[in-house]
Amino acid sequence: MHRRGFLVAGLAAALSGSRALAQMKMDGMSDMDSMPGMGGHAGHDMGAMGQGPAALPEGEALRELPLLANEAGRQGVFKARLAAEAATARFVADQDTPILAYNGMSPGPLIEAYEGDHVEITFANRIAGEPSTIHWHGMPVPADQDGNPMDPVAAGADRVYAFELPEGSAGSYWYHPHPHGRTAEQVYRGLAGAFVVKAKADPVPAEYGDTVLMFTDLRLAADGSMPDSTMADLMNGRVGDHVLVNGQKNPRLAVGTGAKRRLRLYNATNARFLRLAFANTAMTVIGSDGGLLEKPVAADEILLSPAERVELVVAFDRSGTATLTTLDYDRGWMGPGRPAEAGQMLLTVDVSDTPAEAMPPLPERLRQIAPLGAPTVSRRLVFTETMAMNATGMEMGFLINGKTFDMARVDIVAKAGETELWEIVNQADMDHPFHVHGTQFQVIERERGGKASKPAYLAWKDTVNVARGETVRLLIRQERPGPRMYHCHILEHEQLGMMGIVDVQV
Numbered sequence: 001m002h003r004r005g006f007l008v009a010g011l012a013a014a015l016s017g018s019r020a021l022a023q024m025k026m027d028g029m030s031d032m033d034s035m036p037g038m039g040g041h042a043g044h045d046m047g048a049m050g051q052g053p054a055a056l057p058e059g060e061a062l063r064e065l066p067l068l069a070n071e072a073g074r075q076g077v078f079k080a081r082l083a084a085e086a087a088t089a090r091f092v093a094d095q096d097t098p099i100l101a102y103n104g105m106s107p108g109p110l111i112e113a114y115e116g117d118h119v120e121i122t123f124a125n126r127i128a129g130e131p132s133t134i135h136w137h138g139m140p141v142p143a144d145q146d147g148n149p150m151d152p153v154a155a156g157a158d159r160v161y162a163f164e165l166p167e168g169s170a171g172s173y174w175y176h177p178h179p180h181g182r183t184a185e186q187v188y189r190g191l192a193g194a195f196v197v198k199a200k201a202d203p204v205p206a207e208y209g210d211t212v213l214m215f216t217d218l219r220l221a222a223d224g225s226m227p228d229s230t231m232a233d234l235m236n237g238r239v240g241d242h243v244l245v246n247g248q249k250n251p252r253l254a255v256g257t258g259a260k261r262r263l264r265l266y267n268a269t270n271a272r273f274l275r276l277a278f279a280n281t282a283m284t285v286i287g288s289d290g291g292l293l294e295k296p297v298a299a300d301e302i303l304l305s306p307a308e309r310v311e312l313v314v315a316f317d318r319s320g321t322a323t324l325t326t327l328d329y330d331r332g333w334m335g336p337g338r339p340a341e342a343g344q345m346l347l348t349v350d351v352s353d354t355p356a357e358a359m360p361p362l363p364e365r366l367r368q369i370a371p372l373g374a375p376t377v378s379r380r381l382v383f384t385e386t387m388a389m390n391a392t393g394m395e396m397g398f399l400i401n402g403k404t405f406d407m408a409r410v411d412i413v414a415k416a417g418e419t420e421l422w423e424i425v426n427q428a429d430m431d432h433p434f435h436v437h438g439t440q441f442q443v444i445e446r447e448r449g450g451k452a453s454k455p456a457y458l459a460w461k462d463t464v465n466v467a468r469g470e471t472v473r474l475l476i477r478q479e480r481p482g483p484r485m486y487h488c489h490i491l492e493h494e495q496l497g498m499m500g501i502v503d504v505q506v
Protein backbone atom coordinates (compact mmCIF):
# COMPACT_ATOMS: atom_id res chain seq x y z
CA MET A 1 0.00 0.00 0.00
CA HIS A 2 0.93 3.63 0.28
CA ARG A 3 3.80 4.78 -1.84
CA ARG A 4 5.38 1.36 -2.08
CA GLY A 5 2.31 -0.33 -3.44
CA PHE A 6 1.57 -0.98 -7.07
CA LEU A 7 -1.62 -0.67 -8.89
CA VAL A 8 -1.97 -3.90 -10.77
CA ALA A 9 -3.24 -2.23 -13.89
CA GLY A 10 -0.50 0.36 -14.01
CA LEU A 11 2.04 -2.27 -13.22
CA ALA A 12 0.85 -4.55 -15.96
CA ALA A 13 1.15 -1.70 -18.41
CA ALA A 14 4.71 -1.06 -17.33
CA LEU A 15 5.61 -4.71 -17.56
CA SER A 16 4.05 -5.94 -20.71
CA GLY A 17 2.49 -3.19 -22.74
CA SER A 18 -1.07 -2.06 -23.13
CA ARG A 19 -2.40 -5.19 -24.81
CA ALA A 20 -1.63 -7.28 -21.76
CA LEU A 21 -3.12 -4.57 -19.58
CA ALA A 22 -6.55 -4.99 -21.11
CA GLN A 23 -6.30 -8.76 -20.72
CA MET A 24 -5.30 -8.39 -17.12
CA LYS A 25 -8.16 -6.07 -16.27
CA MET A 26 -10.67 -8.48 -17.77
CA ASP A 27 -9.27 -11.51 -16.05
CA GLY A 28 -8.96 -9.56 -12.83
CA MET A 29 -12.63 -8.71 -12.98
CA SER A 30 -13.72 -12.26 -13.60
CA ASP A 31 -11.55 -13.43 -10.73
CA MET A 32 -13.25 -11.02 -8.44
CA ASP A 33 -16.74 -11.91 -9.64
CA SER A 34 -16.06 -15.52 -8.87
CA MET A 35 -14.49 -14.84 -5.51
CA PRO A 36 -16.97 -16.24 -2.99
CA GLY A 37 -16.91 -19.99 -2.92
CA MET A 38 -15.86 -20.56 -6.50
CA GLY A 39 -13.39 -23.37 -6.79
CA GLY A 40 -12.38 -22.50 -10.32
CA HIS A 41 -8.75 -22.12 -11.22
CA ALA A 42 -8.12 -18.40 -11.14
CA GLY A 43 -5.34 -18.72 -13.63
CA HIS A 44 -7.59 -20.04 -16.33
CA ASP A 45 -8.59 -18.32 -19.43
CA MET A 46 -11.41 -20.81 -19.71
CA GLY A 47 -14.25 -18.94 -18.07
CA ALA A 48 -15.71 -17.83 -21.38
CA MET A 49 -15.17 -21.18 -23.08
CA GLY A 50 -16.72 -23.26 -20.32
CA GLN A 51 -14.08 -25.96 -20.79
CA GLY A 52 -11.44 -27.45 -18.58
CA PRO A 53 -7.79 -27.55 -19.49
CA ALA A 54 -6.88 -29.43 -22.63
CA ALA A 55 -5.95 -33.10 -22.18
CA LEU A 56 -2.35 -33.82 -23.09
CA PRO A 57 -1.20 -37.18 -24.38
CA GLU A 58 0.48 -39.22 -21.63
CA GLY A 59 2.61 -42.32 -21.45
CA GLU A 60 5.19 -41.70 -24.16
CA ALA A 61 8.66 -43.09 -23.45
CA LEU A 62 10.61 -40.60 -21.32
CA ARG A 63 13.00 -38.73 -23.54
CA GLU A 64 16.36 -37.70 -22.20
CA LEU A 65 17.12 -34.05 -22.84
CA PRO A 66 19.21 -33.67 -26.01
CA LEU A 67 22.80 -32.62 -25.31
CA LEU A 68 24.14 -29.28 -26.48
CA ALA A 69 27.01 -30.29 -28.77
CA ASN A 70 30.46 -29.12 -27.74
CA GLU A 71 32.05 -27.41 -30.75
CA ALA A 72 35.45 -26.87 -29.14
CA GLY A 73 37.01 -30.12 -30.30
CA ARG A 74 39.62 -30.10 -27.55
CA GLN A 75 39.81 -31.23 -23.95
CA GLY A 76 39.03 -28.74 -21.22
CA VAL A 77 36.94 -26.36 -23.34
CA PHE A 78 33.20 -26.26 -23.85
CA LYS A 79 32.12 -24.04 -26.70
CA ALA A 80 28.64 -23.71 -28.17
CA ARG A 81 25.91 -21.37 -29.32
CA LEU A 82 22.47 -20.89 -27.77
CA ALA A 83 19.83 -18.96 -29.68
CA ALA A 84 16.62 -17.85 -27.98
CA GLU A 85 13.89 -17.64 -30.57
CA ALA A 86 10.21 -18.09 -31.27
CA ALA A 87 9.27 -21.69 -32.06
CA THR A 88 6.22 -23.90 -32.27
CA ALA A 89 5.40 -26.82 -30.01
CA ARG A 90 2.69 -29.42 -30.36
CA PHE A 91 1.37 -30.34 -26.92
CA VAL A 92 -2.07 -31.33 -28.20
CA ALA A 93 -2.79 -33.07 -31.52
CA ASP A 94 -3.53 -30.66 -34.37
CA GLN A 95 -2.74 -27.58 -32.31
CA ASP A 96 0.36 -25.49 -32.68
CA THR A 97 1.49 -23.61 -29.60
CA PRO A 98 3.76 -20.61 -30.10
CA ILE A 99 6.57 -20.84 -27.55
CA LEU A 100 10.05 -19.49 -26.93
CA ALA A 101 12.87 -21.99 -27.24
CA TYR A 102 16.65 -22.36 -26.99
CA ASN A 103 17.94 -23.80 -30.26
CA GLY A 104 14.37 -24.73 -31.13
CA MET A 105 13.84 -26.78 -27.95
CA SER A 106 11.93 -26.36 -24.71
CA PRO A 107 13.37 -27.26 -22.27
CA GLY A 108 16.59 -26.10 -23.88
CA PRO A 109 19.39 -28.54 -24.67
CA LEU A 110 21.21 -30.10 -21.72
CA ILE A 111 24.66 -28.63 -21.21
CA GLU A 112 27.14 -31.11 -19.79
CA ALA A 113 30.63 -29.91 -18.93
CA TYR A 114 33.33 -30.94 -16.46
CA GLU A 115 34.97 -29.34 -13.45
CA GLY A 116 37.99 -27.43 -14.68
CA ASP A 117 36.47 -26.68 -18.11
CA HIS A 118 36.58 -23.29 -19.73
CA VAL A 119 33.08 -22.49 -21.05
CA GLU A 120 32.32 -20.12 -23.89
CA ILE A 121 28.72 -19.84 -25.02
CA THR A 122 27.58 -17.40 -27.66
CA PHE A 123 24.07 -16.25 -26.90
CA ALA A 124 22.01 -15.08 -29.86
CA ASN A 125 18.90 -13.20 -28.79
CA ARG A 126 16.44 -13.74 -31.63
CA ILE A 127 13.32 -12.90 -29.60
CA ALA A 128 11.55 -10.24 -31.62
CA GLY A 129 11.54 -6.88 -29.87
CA GLU A 130 12.60 -8.11 -26.42
CA PRO A 131 15.88 -7.95 -24.57
CA SER A 132 17.01 -11.12 -22.84
CA THR A 133 20.00 -12.54 -20.99
CA ILE A 134 21.20 -15.97 -19.93
CA HIS A 135 21.56 -16.34 -16.19
CA TRP A 136 23.65 -19.34 -15.12
CA HIS A 137 21.57 -20.24 -12.08
CA GLY A 138 23.69 -21.35 -9.13
CA MET A 139 26.97 -21.36 -10.99
CA PRO A 140 30.16 -19.73 -9.68
CA VAL A 141 30.60 -17.39 -12.65
CA PRO A 142 31.95 -13.78 -12.61
CA ALA A 143 29.32 -11.09 -12.01
CA ASP A 144 29.66 -9.64 -15.53
CA GLN A 145 29.07 -13.10 -17.08
CA ASP A 146 26.00 -13.93 -15.02
CA GLY A 147 23.29 -12.49 -17.26
CA ASN A 148 21.82 -10.20 -14.63
CA PRO A 149 19.21 -7.55 -15.50
CA MET A 150 21.88 -4.83 -15.67
CA ASP A 151 23.47 -6.53 -18.72
CA PRO A 152 20.68 -6.99 -21.27
CA VAL A 153 21.30 -8.47 -24.70
CA ALA A 154 19.18 -6.49 -27.16
CA ALA A 155 16.84 -8.22 -29.60
CA GLY A 156 18.89 -9.36 -32.59
CA ALA A 157 22.23 -9.03 -30.76
CA ASP A 158 24.80 -11.69 -29.82
CA ARG A 159 27.08 -11.87 -26.82
CA VAL A 160 29.60 -14.36 -25.52
CA TYR A 161 29.38 -15.63 -21.95
CA ALA A 162 32.75 -17.00 -20.82
CA PHE A 163 33.70 -18.54 -17.47
CA GLU A 164 35.70 -21.32 -15.80
CA LEU A 165 34.17 -24.18 -13.86
CA PRO A 166 36.26 -24.47 -10.68
CA GLU A 167 37.31 -27.79 -9.16
CA GLY A 168 34.64 -28.92 -6.70
CA SER A 169 31.83 -27.18 -8.59
CA ALA A 170 30.13 -30.34 -9.91
CA GLY A 171 26.39 -29.94 -9.48
CA SER A 172 22.93 -29.57 -11.00
CA TYR A 173 22.64 -26.03 -12.31
CA TRP A 174 20.40 -24.47 -14.91
CA TYR A 175 20.11 -21.55 -17.26
CA HIS A 176 17.24 -19.17 -17.95
CA PRO A 177 16.62 -15.54 -18.99
CA HIS A 178 16.84 -12.73 -16.42
CA PRO A 179 16.00 -9.50 -18.30
CA HIS A 180 14.44 -6.65 -16.36
CA GLY A 181 10.66 -7.01 -16.23
CA ARG A 182 10.48 -9.93 -18.68
CA THR A 183 11.90 -12.92 -16.86
CA ALA A 184 8.61 -14.50 -15.80
CA GLU A 185 7.08 -14.43 -19.26
CA GLN A 186 10.18 -15.61 -21.11
CA VAL A 187 10.51 -18.55 -18.74
CA TYR A 188 6.87 -19.70 -18.81
CA ARG A 189 6.88 -19.40 -22.60
CA GLY A 190 9.65 -21.99 -22.67
CA LEU A 191 13.13 -20.64 -21.95
CA ALA A 192 14.94 -22.83 -19.42
CA GLY A 193 17.56 -25.55 -19.67
CA ALA A 194 19.71 -27.73 -17.44
CA PHE A 195 23.47 -27.30 -17.00
CA VAL A 196 25.13 -30.26 -15.31
CA VAL A 197 28.72 -29.87 -14.18
CA LYS A 198 30.25 -33.32 -13.83
CA ALA A 199 33.02 -34.29 -11.46
CA LYS A 200 36.18 -35.82 -12.90
CA ALA A 201 36.01 -38.45 -10.14
CA ASP A 202 32.38 -39.25 -9.39
CA PRO A 203 31.64 -41.54 -6.41
CA VAL A 204 28.17 -42.47 -7.71
CA PRO A 205 28.27 -45.75 -9.68
CA ALA A 206 28.00 -45.19 -13.44
CA GLU A 207 25.59 -48.17 -13.60
CA TYR A 208 22.88 -45.93 -12.11
CA GLY A 209 22.91 -43.74 -15.21
CA ASP A 210 22.41 -39.98 -14.83
CA THR A 211 19.08 -38.56 -15.94
CA VAL A 212 17.82 -35.01 -15.70
CA LEU A 213 14.10 -34.64 -14.99
CA MET A 214 13.19 -31.03 -15.67
CA PHE A 215 9.76 -29.99 -14.39
CA THR A 216 8.03 -27.13 -16.18
CA ASP A 217 4.49 -25.87 -15.92
CA LEU A 218 2.15 -25.40 -18.87
CA ARG A 219 -1.16 -23.64 -19.31
CA LEU A 220 -2.90 -23.82 -22.67
CA ALA A 221 -5.92 -21.88 -23.86
CA ALA A 222 -8.60 -23.63 -25.93
CA ASP A 223 -6.88 -22.53 -29.15
CA GLY A 224 -3.58 -24.05 -28.06
CA SER A 225 -1.91 -20.77 -27.21
CA MET A 226 -0.42 -19.84 -23.85
CA PRO A 227 -2.69 -17.22 -22.28
CA ASP A 228 -1.24 -14.02 -20.87
CA SER A 229 -0.91 -13.85 -17.11
CA THR A 230 -3.81 -12.77 -14.95
CA MET A 231 -3.91 -10.83 -11.72
CA ALA A 232 -4.01 -14.12 -9.81
CA ASP A 233 -0.83 -15.14 -11.63
CA LEU A 234 0.94 -11.94 -10.61
CA MET A 235 -0.10 -12.35 -6.99
CA ASN A 236 0.65 -16.02 -6.52
CA GLY A 237 3.06 -16.65 -9.33
CA ARG A 238 1.85 -18.33 -12.49
CA VAL A 239 0.81 -21.94 -11.98
CA GLY A 240 -0.23 -23.91 -15.06
CA ASP A 241 -2.57 -26.84 -15.68
CA HIS A 242 0.08 -29.44 -16.47
CA VAL A 243 3.43 -30.22 -14.90
CA LEU A 244 5.67 -31.56 -17.66
CA VAL A 245 8.81 -33.65 -17.33
CA ASN A 246 11.37 -32.87 -20.03
CA GLY A 247 8.45 -31.38 -21.98
CA GLN A 248 6.27 -34.50 -21.70
CA LYS A 249 3.20 -35.22 -19.62
CA ASN A 250 3.56 -38.26 -17.37
CA PRO A 251 6.07 -40.11 -19.57
CA ARG A 252 7.01 -43.76 -18.95
CA LEU A 253 10.29 -45.36 -18.10
CA ALA A 254 11.02 -49.11 -18.07
CA VAL A 255 13.54 -50.72 -15.69
CA GLY A 256 14.25 -54.21 -14.35
CA THR A 257 13.67 -55.24 -10.71
CA GLY A 258 16.52 -54.14 -8.50
CA ALA A 259 17.53 -51.27 -10.82
CA LYS A 260 18.91 -48.11 -9.27
CA ARG A 261 18.71 -44.81 -11.14
CA ARG A 262 20.41 -41.50 -10.51
CA LEU A 263 17.85 -38.76 -11.15
CA ARG A 264 18.39 -35.00 -11.05
CA LEU A 265 15.07 -33.30 -10.35
CA TYR A 266 14.73 -29.65 -11.40
CA ASN A 267 11.87 -27.37 -10.46
CA ALA A 268 12.00 -25.04 -13.47
CA THR A 269 8.42 -23.81 -13.02
CA ASN A 270 7.66 -20.15 -12.41
CA ALA A 271 5.80 -20.70 -9.19
CA ARG A 272 4.71 -24.27 -8.52
CA PHE A 273 5.73 -25.97 -5.28
CA LEU A 274 6.39 -29.65 -5.87
CA ARG A 275 5.98 -31.92 -2.89
CA LEU A 276 6.84 -35.29 -4.34
CA ALA A 277 6.43 -38.95 -3.45
CA PHE A 278 7.69 -41.90 -5.48
CA ALA A 279 5.44 -44.88 -4.74
CA ASN A 280 6.93 -48.39 -4.72
CA THR A 281 10.52 -47.16 -4.64
CA ALA A 282 13.18 -46.27 -2.11
CA MET A 283 14.43 -42.71 -2.53
CA THR A 284 17.83 -41.58 -1.33
CA VAL A 285 18.91 -37.94 -1.52
CA ILE A 286 22.50 -37.69 -2.68
CA GLY A 287 22.76 -34.07 -3.78
CA SER A 288 21.29 -30.58 -3.55
CA ASP A 289 21.47 -27.48 -5.79
CA GLY A 290 25.26 -27.26 -5.58
CA GLY A 291 26.27 -30.91 -5.83
CA LEU A 292 26.64 -34.03 -3.69
CA LEU A 293 25.91 -34.25 0.03
CA GLU A 294 28.47 -35.74 2.38
CA LYS A 295 26.42 -38.91 2.85
CA PRO A 296 23.28 -40.37 1.25
CA VAL A 297 20.06 -39.64 3.18
CA ALA A 298 16.90 -41.76 2.84
CA ALA A 299 13.74 -39.76 2.08
CA ASP A 300 10.01 -40.56 1.94
CA GLU A 301 9.13 -37.33 0.16
CA ILE A 302 10.79 -34.29 -1.33
CA LEU A 303 9.72 -30.64 -1.30
CA LEU A 304 11.12 -28.76 -4.29
CA SER A 305 10.20 -25.09 -4.31
CA PRO A 306 10.57 -23.10 -7.54
CA ALA A 307 14.20 -23.21 -8.83
CA GLU A 308 15.41 -25.87 -6.37
CA ARG A 309 17.07 -29.09 -7.49
CA VAL A 310 17.67 -32.40 -5.81
CA GLU A 311 19.80 -35.35 -6.84
CA LEU A 312 18.35 -38.75 -5.99
CA VAL A 313 19.20 -42.39 -6.24
CA VAL A 314 15.94 -44.28 -6.67
CA ALA A 315 15.84 -48.03 -6.10
CA PHE A 316 13.16 -50.02 -7.94
CA ASP A 317 13.13 -53.19 -5.86
CA ARG A 318 9.52 -54.25 -6.41
CA SER A 319 8.12 -55.23 -9.77
CA GLY A 320 4.98 -53.46 -10.90
CA THR A 321 4.38 -49.75 -11.34
CA ALA A 322 6.22 -46.97 -9.55
CA THR A 323 4.74 -43.49 -9.85
CA LEU A 324 6.21 -40.10 -9.12
CA THR A 325 3.29 -37.97 -7.93
CA THR A 326 2.64 -34.66 -6.23
CA LEU A 327 1.30 -34.37 -2.68
CA ASP A 328 -0.66 -31.50 -1.23
CA TYR A 329 1.34 -28.51 -0.07
CA ASP A 330 -0.15 -25.29 1.27
CA ARG A 331 2.23 -22.49 0.34
CA GLY A 332 -0.25 -19.73 1.08
CA TRP A 333 -2.54 -18.88 -1.84
CA MET A 334 -4.00 -15.42 -2.26
CA GLY A 335 -7.57 -15.18 -3.51
CA PRO A 336 -9.73 -17.86 -5.11
CA GLY A 337 -8.64 -20.66 -7.41
CA ARG A 338 -5.96 -22.39 -5.41
CA PRO A 339 -4.76 -25.09 -7.80
CA ALA A 340 -5.02 -28.74 -6.85
CA GLU A 341 -1.48 -29.56 -5.86
CA ALA A 342 -1.97 -33.22 -5.02
CA GLY A 343 -2.33 -36.14 -7.37
CA GLN A 344 -0.46 -34.94 -10.45
CA MET A 345 1.26 -37.95 -12.02
CA LEU A 346 4.67 -36.80 -13.19
CA LEU A 347 6.41 -40.02 -14.20
CA THR A 348 5.37 -43.67 -14.43
CA VAL A 349 8.01 -46.36 -14.16
CA ASP A 350 7.28 -49.91 -15.29
CA VAL A 351 9.38 -52.24 -13.18
CA SER A 352 9.55 -55.59 -14.97
CA ASP A 353 9.96 -59.01 -13.31
CA THR A 354 13.24 -59.41 -15.11
CA PRO A 355 16.06 -58.56 -12.74
CA ALA A 356 18.21 -55.59 -13.66
CA GLU A 357 21.94 -56.07 -14.08
CA ALA A 358 23.70 -56.20 -10.73
CA MET A 359 24.06 -52.71 -9.25
CA PRO A 360 27.07 -51.78 -7.13
CA PRO A 361 26.10 -50.20 -3.79
CA LEU A 362 26.14 -46.46 -3.20
CA PRO A 363 29.26 -45.49 -1.21
CA GLU A 364 28.61 -44.44 2.39
CA ARG A 365 30.59 -41.24 1.93
CA LEU A 366 30.13 -39.09 -1.15
CA ARG A 367 32.40 -36.14 -0.43
CA GLN A 368 33.44 -33.70 2.27
CA ILE A 369 31.69 -30.35 2.67
CA ALA A 370 33.66 -27.83 4.68
CA PRO A 371 31.30 -25.83 6.91
CA LEU A 372 31.46 -22.09 6.24
CA GLY A 373 33.11 -20.74 9.38
CA ALA A 374 32.10 -18.06 11.84
CA PRO A 375 30.45 -15.07 10.14
CA THR A 376 31.98 -11.60 10.38
CA VAL A 377 28.75 -9.81 9.45
CA SER A 378 25.04 -10.48 10.09
CA ARG A 379 22.27 -9.22 7.88
CA ARG A 380 18.53 -9.44 8.11
CA LEU A 381 16.27 -9.49 5.05
CA VAL A 382 12.57 -9.17 5.81
CA PHE A 383 10.09 -10.26 3.15
CA THR A 384 6.67 -8.64 3.22
CA GLU A 385 3.69 -8.28 0.93
CA THR A 386 1.25 -5.42 0.83
CA MET A 387 -2.11 -6.11 -0.73
CA ALA A 388 -5.32 -4.18 -0.51
CA MET A 389 -8.47 -3.63 -2.49
CA ASN A 390 -9.34 -0.03 -3.24
CA ALA A 391 -11.73 1.77 -5.55
CA THR A 392 -9.59 1.22 -8.64
CA GLY A 393 -8.38 -2.32 -8.16
CA MET A 394 -6.01 -4.49 -6.21
CA GLU A 395 -2.85 -2.88 -4.96
CA MET A 396 0.06 -5.09 -4.14
CA GLY A 397 3.71 -4.88 -3.34
CA PHE A 398 6.41 -7.50 -2.83
CA LEU A 399 9.11 -6.05 -0.63
CA ILE A 400 12.46 -6.87 0.90
CA ASN A 401 13.23 -4.66 3.91
CA GLY A 402 10.34 -2.44 2.87
CA LYS A 403 11.68 -1.76 -0.62
CA THR A 404 11.02 -2.90 -4.15
CA PHE A 405 13.85 -3.56 -6.60
CA ASP A 406 15.76 -0.61 -8.02
CA MET A 407 18.44 -1.43 -10.54
CA ALA A 408 20.30 1.76 -9.67
CA ARG A 409 20.44 1.02 -5.93
CA VAL A 410 22.94 -1.14 -4.08
CA ASP A 411 21.19 -2.70 -1.09
CA ILE A 412 24.11 -4.50 0.52
CA VAL A 413 27.86 -4.00 0.27
CA ALA A 414 29.78 -7.19 1.06
CA LYS A 415 33.43 -8.16 1.02
CA ALA A 416 34.70 -10.95 -1.21
CA GLY A 417 35.91 -14.00 0.70
CA GLU A 418 34.14 -13.12 3.98
CA THR A 419 31.52 -15.36 5.53
CA GLU A 420 28.25 -13.61 6.38
CA LEU A 421 25.17 -14.72 8.29
CA TRP A 422 21.97 -13.90 6.41
CA GLU A 423 18.69 -14.13 8.24
CA ILE A 424 15.77 -14.34 5.80
CA VAL A 425 12.58 -13.43 7.64
CA ASN A 426 9.29 -14.17 5.91
CA GLN A 427 6.60 -11.96 7.41
CA ALA A 428 4.35 -12.43 4.40
CA ASP A 429 1.33 -14.66 3.78
CA MET A 430 2.98 -16.79 1.11
CA ASP A 431 6.10 -18.92 0.99
CA HIS A 432 8.93 -17.24 -0.90
CA PRO A 433 11.86 -19.29 -2.26
CA PHE A 434 14.99 -17.20 -1.69
CA HIS A 435 17.79 -17.27 -4.29
CA VAL A 436 21.20 -15.57 -4.42
CA HIS A 437 23.41 -15.34 -7.49
CA GLY A 438 27.09 -16.11 -7.75
CA THR A 439 27.64 -18.61 -4.97
CA GLN A 440 26.23 -21.48 -2.94
CA PHE A 441 25.25 -21.08 0.70
CA GLN A 442 24.69 -23.34 3.73
CA VAL A 443 21.44 -23.26 5.69
CA ILE A 444 22.23 -23.51 9.40
CA GLU A 445 18.87 -22.95 11.11
CA ARG A 446 15.14 -22.55 10.56
CA GLU A 447 12.80 -20.91 13.04
CA ARG A 448 9.02 -21.08 13.07
CA GLY A 449 6.63 -20.17 15.86
CA GLY A 450 9.54 -19.50 18.19
CA LYS A 451 10.96 -22.98 17.61
CA ALA A 452 14.39 -23.28 16.00
CA SER A 453 15.67 -26.40 14.26
CA LYS A 454 18.91 -27.38 12.57
CA PRO A 455 18.90 -28.94 9.11
CA ALA A 456 19.39 -32.71 9.06
CA TYR A 457 22.50 -32.44 6.91
CA LEU A 458 24.99 -30.01 5.43
CA ALA A 459 24.31 -29.07 1.80
CA TRP A 460 25.24 -26.46 -0.79
CA LYS A 461 22.18 -24.49 -1.82
CA ASP A 462 21.45 -21.48 -4.00
CA THR A 463 17.69 -21.49 -3.43
CA VAL A 464 15.85 -22.18 -0.19
CA ASN A 465 12.16 -22.00 0.55
CA VAL A 466 11.26 -19.61 3.35
CA ALA A 467 7.77 -20.59 4.43
CA ARG A 468 5.33 -17.91 5.55
CA GLY A 469 6.11 -16.97 9.11
CA GLU A 470 9.46 -18.71 8.96
CA THR A 471 13.00 -17.42 9.42
CA VAL A 472 15.88 -19.16 7.64
CA ARG A 473 19.45 -18.50 8.72
CA LEU A 474 22.23 -19.25 6.28
CA LEU A 475 25.95 -18.76 5.93
CA ILE A 476 27.11 -17.25 2.67
CA ARG A 477 30.45 -16.28 1.17
CA GLN A 478 30.86 -14.57 -2.18
CA GLU A 479 34.31 -15.15 -3.67
CA ARG A 480 34.05 -12.95 -6.76
CA PRO A 481 33.53 -9.18 -6.89
CA GLY A 482 30.67 -7.38 -8.57
CA PRO A 483 26.94 -6.84 -8.20
CA ARG A 484 24.80 -9.92 -7.47
CA MET A 485 21.06 -10.32 -7.40
CA TYR A 486 19.14 -11.88 -4.55
CA HIS A 487 15.42 -12.43 -4.97
CA CYS A 488 12.32 -14.52 -4.56
CA HIS A 489 12.28 -17.21 -7.25
CA ILE A 490 8.56 -17.05 -7.79
CA LEU A 491 9.38 -15.19 -10.97
CA GLU A 492 6.32 -12.95 -10.88
CA HIS A 493 7.34 -11.80 -7.38
CA GLU A 494 10.90 -11.14 -8.54
CA GLN A 495 9.47 -9.13 -11.41
CA LEU A 496 7.19 -7.16 -9.09
CA GLY A 497 10.14 -6.06 -7.00
CA MET A 498 11.10 -8.77 -4.51
CA MET A 499 14.77 -8.46 -5.43
CA GLY A 500 17.87 -6.62 -4.29
CA ILE A 501 21.54 -6.17 -5.17
CA VAL A 502 24.51 -7.14 -3.08
CA ASP A 503 27.67 -5.47 -4.35
CA VAL A 504 30.68 -7.65 -3.58
CA GLN A 505 33.91 -5.69 -3.26
CA VAL A 506 37.51 -6.93 -3.10
Ligand SMILES: [Cu+2]
Pocket (backbone or CB within 6 Å): 431, 432, 433, 488, 489, 490, 493, 494, 498
Ligand atom coordinates in the same frame (compact mmCIF):
# COMPACT_ATOMS: atom_id res chain seq x y z
CU1 LIG B 1 7.81 -14.79 -3.72
